[in-house]
Amino acid sequence: MFSQSNRRVTRVTVLFLSLVAIGFIIATFDVRSDQDSVGNVLREGTQSVFTPFQKAADWVASPVIGFVDGVANLASLRSENDRLADRVRELEAEVQATTALEEQVRQLELINGLEVAGDLTTVTARIYASGSSPFDNVRYIDKGAEDGIVVGQAVVDEDGLVGRVDLVSAKDARIRLITDPLVSVGVRIQSTNETGIVSGRGDGPLRLEMFRATQPISVGDLVVTDGSRFPPGLVVGSITVAASSEVGFVLRSEVEPATNLSQVDYVKIVVGFTPIDPLLDGGSDDGSTSSGGS
Template identity: 35%
Template sequence: MPSGGLLIKPLFSHGPVPGYRMLLCAILAFALMFAEHRFSRMEDLRAQMTTVVAPIQWAVSVPSDLLTWGSLALSDQRALVDENRRLREQLLTLSHRVQRMASLTAENVRLRELLNAAGQADMPYVTAELLSLDSDPFTHQMVIDRGRRDGAYVGQPVMDASGLVGQVTAVSAYSSRVLMLADANHAMPVQVNRNGLRFIVQGSGRYDTLNVMHVPDTADIREGDLLITSGLAGRFPAGYPVARVSEVVHDPGQPFARVTAAPVAQLQRSRHFLLLFPPPTVEPEPGDRLWDETFSLIEPPMELMQ
């Protein structure tokens, strides 16, 4: 290769026009996209390969970590004292609530036993920390520092201190990718906490807005209603706060009311998360029939027929 420093290169040397290589790359790229779209085996391959870029992800998150650490180290005493006081107050409030919670839980267990209903166990979890946010402005994903080694799995629910954040969509050895509620690709079943009405909530692509889909104009849903997970899709456990209804608009020209809600979780501000481990849902046995077919209509008494 004539790349010596002393050789004079002709100005209009004709380099190779890599048409065949371009063709090869295009075919390869399309094959990859197709394969990932179609075959679930690609997830394993991708997880393996993501481990290769883990050093880059780590290196990229160093400056912001340093900045956080630096601002903590340089923050003045007054701010720290203030924060400490605030945290103490919060601790007091929370411990007060926990005390009430203990008696309520006991009461709830007793009532459930009375009603012969299924018990609800506490949910195990691991904590996780934000590694990096997605650098793409059109998606809402983030990478957290728990991976397959810590038991994370695809579809796992992720929470922060105040509510549901999203679900895990890809897992590598030491990190995993979380799709947030606000992403336009994300939808989930919810329930109005006040009256149990069920809806689907879809992300809008903005951090502060979720769309509640297909709400009839007559449905009893109001501004300020809390939406909680209904647990119906089998992916999120029931009863965790998701969003608060921020606006209900009835437009006579539209088939459904336009309802928007704001996520309860602080999607843009949280750094610490919980990965929940809900108990596995009971899969129906292959022999089980979905409906009890011994059910039959009872003939009404003759007095009523007449």
């Protein structure tokens, strides 16, 4: 016959196993559910509840963290300042040289009826929170449906593509970074105009796959969006591994994101772009994500 303590251990073990089983069932349903699933409704609801607390914590912590960062980086700031001053001089010279070229490009684009990413309507937002673990590749921004944000829009900063909007409430939204394994972006190599798909790997460089490549790619080649799902010409990153195609094989390489995703504080959401490819249920390429866990 069980003693009272044994009975209690058994009860706790049964509860533990039941909760693990419930977690397993929830995960299975979430993987198989679509974009408008109960899971996403719960995510939006939870985020709405947590947002005021997160904003308050962010508001309180920002000055302290800024001060700590400043003190910690004091030594490196001086050399960084010198380096930036040199860089500014170089860029000023480059700007003068490219002004004439820009005008020519603008005229050509007008003639061809092309859209220019810089001319698209954007909404500036501030990142106030991120995911809850090192395996999360999401950020929360302080703009939502009331500001014209909808799921699927491209998110950029001054360096290039940051990610895409994947969850929207009235005043806030969640963005999924390009490093997320569930995100793929249709891209073009700027120097060769060949297209491919860039996918996240959770962290570090992105994976580039090109299915019909005829020309080799070199380290440093710029990778930009191809315009199918996101506005064309947004910088995604640069090639870090040179590669050439073999007949019948996919050309694979790596792309270093242009944006330092761990340091982004402000982003712009491109609200004035209509994608060529509609966002498919279940998602596949070009910025869509598979619905499970999105």
